[in-house]
Amino acid sequence: MSMDIERRESPEDRRQPFSKVSKADYLQLYYYLFLTRTLEDRVTALYRQGRIVGGVYTSHGMEAISVGYAYALEAGDVIAPMHRDMGAFLIRGMKPKEILAQYLGKRTGPTKGKDANVHMGDLKRGIFAFVSHLADNLPLATGAALAFKIRGQSQVVVANTGDGGTSRGDFHEALNFAAVRKLPVVFFCCNNQYAYSTPLELQMGTPDVVDRAKAYGIPSEIIDGNDVAVVYVTAQRVIKHAREGHGPSFIECKTMRMHGHAEHDSAKYVPKELLEEWKRKDPILKVEHALKTMGYADESVLMEIQERVKKEIDTAVEFAEESPLPEGPETLEGVYAETLEEVHV
Amino acid sequence: MTTAISQEVTYLEAISQALDEEMSRDERVFLLGEDIGPYGGAFRVTEGFQKKFGDWRVLDTPLAESGFVGAAIGAAMMGMRPVVEMQFADFISCAFDQITEVAAKNHYRWGAAVPMVIRAPYGGGIHGGPFHSVCPEAWFFHTPGLKLVAPSTPYDAKGLLKAAIRDNNPVIYFEHKFLYRRAKEVLPEEDYIVPIGKADVKRTGRDISLITYGAMVPLALEAAEILEKEAIDLEVVDLRTLLPLDQEAILESVRKTSKVIVLHEATKTGGIGAEISALISEYCFDHLDGPILRIAAPDTPVPYSPPLEEFFLPKVDDVLRAARQLATY
Ligand SMILES: Cc1ncc(C[n+]2csc(CCOP(=O)(O)OP(=O)(O)O)c2C)c(N)n1
Numbered sequence: 001m002s003m004d005i006e007r008r009e010s011p012e013d014r015r016q017p018f019s020k021v022s023k024a025d026y027l028q029l030y031y032y033l034f035l036t037r038t039l040e041d042r043v044t045a046l047y048r049q050g051r052i053v054g055g056v057y058t059s060h061g062m063e064a065i066s067v068g069y070a071y072a073l074e075a076g077d078v079i080a081p082m083h084r085d086m087g088a089f090l091i092r093g094m095k096p097k098e099i100l101a102q103y104l105g106k107r108t109g110p111t112k113g114k115d116a117n118v119h120m121g122d123l124k125r126g127i128f129a130f131v132s133h134l135a136d137n138l139p140l141a142t143g144a145a146l147a148f149k150i151r152g153q154s155q156v157v158v159a160n161t162g163d164g165g166t167s168r169g170d171f172h173e174a175l176n177f178a179a180v181r182k183l184p185v186v187f188f189c190c191n192n193q194y195a196y197s198t199p200l201e202l203q204m205g206t207p208d209v210v211d212r213a214k215a216y217g218i219p220s221e222i223i224d225g226n227d228v229a230v231v232y233v234t235a236q237r238v239i240k241h242a243r244e245g246h247g248p249s250f251i252e253c254k255t256m257r258m259h260g261h262a263e264h265d266s267a268k269y270v271p272k273e274l275l276e277e278w279k280r281k282d283p284i285l286k287v288e289h290a291l292k293t294m295g296y297a298d299e300s301v302l303m304e305i306q307e308r309v310k311k312e313i314d315t316a317v318e319f320a321e322e323s324p325l326p327e328g329p330e331t332l333e334g335v336y337a338e339t340l341e342e343v344h345v
Numbered sequence: 346m347t348t349a350i351s352q353e354v355t356y357l358e359a360i361s362q363a364l365d366e367e368m369s370r371d372e373r374v375f376l377l378g379e380d381i382g383p384y385g386g387a388f389r390v391t392e393g394f395q396k397k398f399g400d401w402r403v404l405d406t407p408l409a410e411s412g413f414v415g416a417a418i419g420a421a422m423m424g425m426r427p428v429v430e431m432q433f434a435d436f437i438s439c440a441f442d443q444i445t446e447v448a449a450k451n452h453y454r455w456g457a458a459v460p461m462v463i464r465a466p467y468g469g470g471i472h473g474g475p476f477h478s479v480c481p482e483a484w485f486f487h488t489p490g491l492k493l494v495a496p497s498t499p500y501d502a503k504g505l506l507k508a509a510i511r512d513n514n515p516v517i518y519f520e521h522k523f524l525y526r527r528a529k530e531v532l533p534e535e536d537y538i539v540p541i542g543k544a545d546v547k548r549t550g551r552d553i554s555l556i557t558y559g560a561m562v563p564l565a566l567e568a569a570e571i572l573e574k575e576a577i578d579l580e581v582v583d584l585r586t587l588l589p590l591d592q593e594a595i596l597e598s599v600r601k602t603s604k605v606i607v608l609h610e611a612t613k614t615g616g617i618g619a620e621i622s623a624l625i626s627e628y629c630f631d632h633l634d635g636p637i638l639r640i641a642a643p644d645t646p647v648p649y650s651p652p653l654e655e656f657f658l659p660k661v662d663d664v665l666r667a668a669r670q671l672a673t674y
Binding site: 078080110111114115119120121122123128129131132133136138139140141142143144145146147148149150157169170173174176177180181334335336337338 | 375401402404406407409411412413414415416417418419420421422423424425427442443446447451452453454455456457458459460489490492513514
């Protein structure tokens with residue numbers, strides 16, 4: 001498997017990403033990374049205590065991708081996320097208390113108990129809910145981008161997928177349609193080297209996922225998915241490209257799934273050395289190092305952010321636990337729409 | 346009022362008119378599908394539309410049903426009102442996942458409406474063979490969150506399509522290819538809709554309720570003419586909407602006649618007729634004076650060669666036989 005990021009690394013952004021990110025943005029990125037990690041760690045802990053009824057899929061070790069791309073978006077843009085995009089949910093304005101309520105199946109969650117874990121969305125915040133059937137969200141992303149294009153708006157859509165999801169027909173149909181119609185959509189792929197237990201070389205015959213995008217005539221890049229500055233700066237550039245009417249891009253983020261597929265999975269099939277190698281590339285360690293090197297933050301500033309996040313999550317857990325469960329007959333509500341919800345655009 | 350002589354409009358023209366009028370009325374309405382632009386669609390329903398409404402409201406898509414149905418869903422969530430054309434209803438299977446998993450569940454899951462119409466040219470009688478003749482409505486009938494309509498006349502075709510476009514839910518609009526150029530009638534000048542969820546009694550009768558839809562409606566009416574001479578008075582209930590089913594209309598007719606035939610072109614096992622039979626026996630058992638009879642195609646793919654397709658499709662004779670059998674009770 002090719003993990004040689006340098007080989008096809010594209011432009012100048014890669015060399016000095018730090019210098020393109022302001023101190024304020026850098027600290028904000030750190031806050032969101034830490035918030036994402038802390039929230040998901042808490043969800044995992046609740047799962048182990050048996051307090052979460054369904055499955056738990058985390059973005060542990062891959063948080064830089066969803067944080068990086070979502071931070072580059074503007075109000076009015078739309079995301080079509082995958083199942084390891086917690087950072088994007090948070091940046092688009094989903095509150096930890098809503099997310100925890102969702103995990104606990106509470107009425108106060110964004111789906112009022114109708115759907116599980118990361119299957120949450122809100123049009124007002126520009127979030128399409130994740131659909132389990134992998135890659136199904138990619139055609140939806142092209143449709144939202146098409147709506148923007150038809151209406152002459154400058155909004156952009158970002159869709160994300162795992163490496164496994166790129167084997168589905170919907171991935172290919174979406175990329176092809178986006179390319180043909182030059183739609184304002186950016187496709188991200190978290191290549192975390194496994195789809196459940198299936199390694200990349202049993203997923204595709206090409207060394208890199210970008211090879212698939214190239215087949216559709218979509219400009220593509222491979223980047224270090226564990227460096228939030230790289231992801232953010234790249235996202236900014238390709239989102240601008242899309243916003244200015246130049247069509248879609250495809251960004252493959254090399255990363256590693258550090259937990260099991262879901263929390264029930266011990267992931268014994270992943271070589272230990274691989275995990276150890278990637279542990280050293282942890283996105284949070286990376287930012288902390290960068291912040292200190294740049295002189296943007298010392299240990300006490302970081303501690304302050306960490307304390308703030310922990311308090312935020314404590315309050316959110318409390319809210320979720322105290323929230324009411326839905327009543328059985330609420331099952332029957334909402335199968336059909338009565339009125340069309342006003343969209344934020 | 347104009348004094349122009351009112352012209353008969355075909356079922357196909359009625360569909361075109363509905364699309365044209367809705368696109369003129371509401372700029373959120375746009376069309377996407379294969380070969381619908383300059384070519385005007387495989388059946389020429391959208392002939393001239395791209396010239397009139399522009400390239401971005403009449404979009405030719407790549408040959409990828411799942412992809413463009415998914416795109417329609419995404420656009421619908423952003424406040425557009427896409428109308429998707431399946432070139433043939435048979436190819437809807439390629440988009441099954443987007444329809445049943447995404448469109449149908451979206452509002453239930455997280456409250457985001459999907460105001461989308463999928464036009465599905467369906468049905469046999471045109472020698473289309475196994476891949477251009479299917480009646481796929483039962484595949485979707487089992488999917489809460491979808492609406493399914495299947496008009497039998499130009500009037501209903503126009504009114505139901507307008508209603509479907511204005512509806513806030515995903516609607517599959519089954520337009521029968523056999524009726525395209527055969528069904529004709531004069532349509533009202535003014536704007537009208539046919540409400541989704543309402544059946545229509547196409548012929549009132551005392552003796553037997555024949556419950557049907559689509560291209561089986563004219564066949565049922567033909568049978569009713571013949572049976573009238575035998576003093577068997579058939580009531581023909583045209584469902585028009587398959588989901589949500591107009592249960593009240595079905596039960597009301599059965600309570601009156603006490604005898605029922607359910608007729609559809611789709612294959613028999615697990616068809617919509619099975620659900621209708623179950624409904625009647627569940628809620629109207631005491632009113633029944635005979636067995637609920639089903640007439641449907643046999644459980645095979647739709648064959649190509651004329652004698653085979655002729656054998657496959659329900660016929661007037663099947664209705665006559667069933668009605669005569671029921672008359673003996
Ligand atoms: C169409 C489909 N098939 C199977 C699954 C079950 N499933 C859930 S996640 C997953 C692996 C996904 O791999 P990938 O896309 O690489 O994302 P990752 O989980 O590695 O981040 C599988 C097989 C699914 N959700 N959808």
